[in-house]
Amino acid sequence: MIKTCLLGLGRTGKVVAEELLSSREFDLVSVIAGPKSKKINKSLRELTNLDSELLVSSSTSLAEEIRKNKFAIAIDFSSPEACLKNAQVLAENGIHMVVGTTGFNKIQVYELKNLVQHYKIGLVFAPNISVGINALLFIAKSLAKLVPDYDVEIMESHHRNKVDSPSGTAIKIATEIHNAKGKSEKEKKNVFGRKGATQRENSEIGIHAVRAGGITGVHQVLFAGEHDEIEIIHRSYSRKVFAAGALTAASFILNRKGFFSMEEVLSYEDKDQEGPIENLA
Ligand SMILES: NC(=O)c1ccc[n+]([C@@H]2O[C@H](COP(=O)([O-])OP(=O)(O)OC[C@H]3O[C@@H](n4cnc5c(N)ncnc54)[C@H](OP(=O)(O)O)[C@@H]3O)[C@@H](O)[C@H]2O)c1
Numbered sequence: 001m002i003k004t005c006l007l008g009l010g011r012t013g014k015v016v017a018e019e020l021l022s023s024r025e026f027d028l029v030s031v032i033a034g035p036k037s038k039k040i041n042k043s044l045r046e047l048t049n050l051d052s053e054l055l056v057s058s059s060t061s062l063a064e065e066i067r068k069n070k071f072a073i074a075i076d077f078s079s080p081e082a083c084l085k086n087a088q089v090l091a092e093n094g095i096h097m098v099v100g101t102t103g104f105n106k107i108q109v110y111e112l113k114n115l116v117q118h119y120k121i122g123l124v125f126a127p128n129i130s131v132g133i134n135a136l137l138f139i140a141k142s143l144a145k146l147v148p149d150y151d152v153e154i155m156e157s158h159h160r161n162k163v164d165s166p167s168g169t170a171i172k173i174a175t176e177i178h179n180a181k182g183k184s185e186k187e188k189k190n191v192f193g194r195k196g197a198t199q200r201e202n203s204e205i206g207i208h209a210v211r212a213g214g215i216t217g218v219h220q221v222l223f224a225g226e227h228d229e230i231e232i233i234h235r236s237y238s239r240k241v242f243a244a245g246a247l248t249a250a251s252f253i254l255n256r257k258g259f260f261s262m263e264e265v266l267s268y269e270d271k272d273q274e275g276p277i278e279n280l281a
Helices: 011-021 059-069 080-092 106-119 131-146 168-180 240-253 262-267
Strands: 002-007 026-033 056-058 073-076 096-099 122-125 151-158 190-192 205-211 217-224 229-236 258-261
Touching (some): 002 011, 002 080, 011 026, 056 059, 073 240, 080 096, 080 106, 106 122, 106 258, 131 217, 131 240, 151 168, 240 262, 258 262
Parallel strands (some): 002 073, 096 122, 122 258, 151 205, 190 205
Antiparallel strands (some): 151 217
8 A cells, every 4th residue: 555644634624634545555544733733643533533543743853754655646735835845845755746735836836846856756736636526627718719709707705713825726727728719928818807897808808716614615607609608617626636636646646747637637648757857947
């Protein structure tokens, strides 16, 4: 079984822990929390309803955890800042990663890519880790080519505690639609919410975020023409979709090197063990 570490035992991390504990492929040997977390030194049994005596460790003892538990892969659902700090230690020790955390800025993504290249590890960067969202992305890109003149608006809804807005997935959908339409960097205009006299430009994409209650995640993409409209919607019913995606990504990246997207994980047919390392130039 593949020895695995989980970084972040929050809402999503708990479901990933459950999936890992019931997996026949993965063995959850380490769970990491933030340095000031009340979860440190408590067992999964105490913190969740899971049948495990595994104790949660602080991120400050990550290097020691690697040495002690010899895991091959780490799955991260924490925060961009926490992930970057932990990624440095993991990369130095040659541990491959699946990053499900969202909300990274461009510099932080660049830093992650640098770690991948410098330490020659494998990393799946998956702000959209569910298979269903990737299917939505695929359809959205096709529609962008089929009805390039239709106005595009993206609406996303998440639970009241989600930190980043709009979702990384909403931005990814917008970027992919701009790309599919062949827009230059200058032409890729996203408008986040609207208020007052803000007449839309033809090529802009409107992105709107709802934060309410316990919504797991909804993404709606509207293509509206003068006389008709097409809408595609993805609704997550449970965080299990994220956990399933994370384990699929972990299997994929275990023996590969380089920086991969979830789209690449799901569409990869070439079974070569060494993937492309993203060109940072
Ligand atoms: N890719 C996707 O499709 C997808 C799906 C769902 C969620 N997400 C993303 O995953 C991330 C987590 O989401 P969530 O809803 O689970 O949030 P959450 O409930 O706030 O969980 C984040 C956890 O990270 C822990 N943490 C903080 N510092 C840490 C450190 N240094 N090392 C390890 N863990 C640390 C926090 O707990 P302690 O402070 O107690 O350690 C907290 O439990 C967010 O960015 C979210 O947007 C992505």
